[in-house]
Amino acid sequence: MDLIFADPPYNLQLRNDLYRPNLTKVDAVKDRWDKFKGFAEYDAFTREWLSASHRVLKETGTIWAIGTYHNIFRIGKIMQDVGFWILNSVIWEKANPMPNFKGVRFTNSHEILIWAARSKEATYTFNHHSMKLLNDDRDGGLQMRADWHLPLATGKERIKANGTKAHSTQKPEALLYRIIMAASNPGDVVLDPFFGSGTTGAVAKKLGRNWIGIERDKKYIKVAQKRIDAVQPAGEEAIHVEKRKQARVPFGALLENGLLRPGQSLYFAKNGTRAKVLANGHLRCGELTGSIHGVARALVDNAPANGWDLWFYRDEDGKKIVIDELRERLRANAGTLKR
Numbered sequence: 001m002d003l004i005f006a007d008p009p010y011n012l013q014l015r016n017d018l019y020r021p022n023l024t025k026v027d028a029v030k031d032r033w034d035k036f037k038g039f040a041e042y043d044a045f046t047r048e049w050l051s052a053s054h055r056v057l058k059e060t061g062t063i064w065a066i067g068t069y070h071n072i073f074r075i076g077k078i079m080q081d082v083g084f085w086i087l088n089s090v091i092w093e094k095a096n097p098m099p100n101f102k103g104v105r106f107t108n109s110h111e112i113l114i115w116a117a118r119s120k121e122a123t124y125t126f127n128h129h130s131m132k133l134l135n136d137d138r139d140g141g142l143q144m145r146a147d148w149h150l151p152l153a154t155g156k157e158r159i160k161a162n163g164t165k166a167h168s169t170q171k172p173e174a175l176l177y178r179i180i181m182a183a184s185n186p187g188d189v190v191l192d193p194f195f196g197s198g199t200t201g202a203v204a205k206k207l208g209r210n211w212i213g214i215e216r217d218k219k220y221i222k223v224a225q226k227r228i229d230a231v232q233p234a235g236e237e238a239i240h241v242e243k244r245k246q247a248r249v250p251f252g253a254l255l256e257n258g259l260l261r262p263g264q265s266l267y268f269a270k271n272g273t274r275a276k277v278l279a280n281g282h283l284r285c286g287e288l289t290g291s292i293h294g295v296a297r298a299l300v301d302n303a304p305a306n307g308w309d310l311w312f313y314r315d316e317d318g319k320k321i322v323i324d325e326l327r328e329r330l331r332a333n334a335g336t337l338k339r
């Protein structure tokens, strides 16, 4: 799996019906799937699904779990216990929350998402450019904060069966849109182990991701299937939007990894001017000393110059080869080379 989104039972522990001051009944989550004997049973259940998620998640993947004060702190602790590395907690601030009818607490107006990588060392997918652009339409966008102000799934978005909500906790598609855009790429596999009405599947299909949903209630599976069947996927051109991020490789890494050696000669593209590679990754060219870019710029009268494309080394056969090829070789072997 490349991405897991989990919206597990909350363990709300609502024993009695809840009434508004005018004595109408509140439509609260009292479903059978939300019943646990107590914290111990809930924790054991949480540990099981989180361990299984950890097992099936790719090293580059991440998991998002969403919950309320009833369960999210227990989930967070167990996530760390099974090896996940927490990256952020995100607040979903509900634009239109349900009021607290008894007036004995604050209105419960947010849910908390925990975003975690498989381990502390993992390099994970984060489409930082897309997030900046989704957040602000100025050129280049603006870094997104971890408090998200989004409405509940209401109106046309809310799936109904016989005039009532088909699922009591259907999540807004806007929430899943952000998560899937942030943490997966087209063609990836997104798993939702508590699929409910299939919000994750619907958004994954729209954005050209594959999906797997696990749901124990047949009635919800039917709802989800019908919903997802009606989704039109966006075309390929519309979904391949994130710039490919290339690992930054400093010139010095070629020396450290033995692809070039101090004292070796490099040749400038334009006229074959020779420069000597210094041990610290700088070049010396006559009176000039500086980076591959700085010396190249000086040789072209300070016009913009990318040293990776302008300096050549000679291979064993004496053939001149551009140094960018060495950088590509290093990138291809990232992980096995020093740095």
Ligand SMILES: C[S@@+](CC[C@H](N)C(=O)[O-])C[C@H]1O[C@@H](n2cnc3c(N)ncnc32)[C@H](O)[C@@H]1O
Pocket: 007, 008, 009, 010, 033, 167, 169, 170, 171, 172, 193, 194, 195, 196, 197, 198, 199, 200, 214, 215, 216, 217, 220
């Ligand atoms: C909070 S709801 C998820 C709602 C979903 N995110 C949506 O947008 O519709 C949790 C779902 O998990 C399902 N569920 C609970 N325990 C489960 C289990 N052990 N295995 C699979 N599904 C389970 C419930 O039936 C319920 O539909």
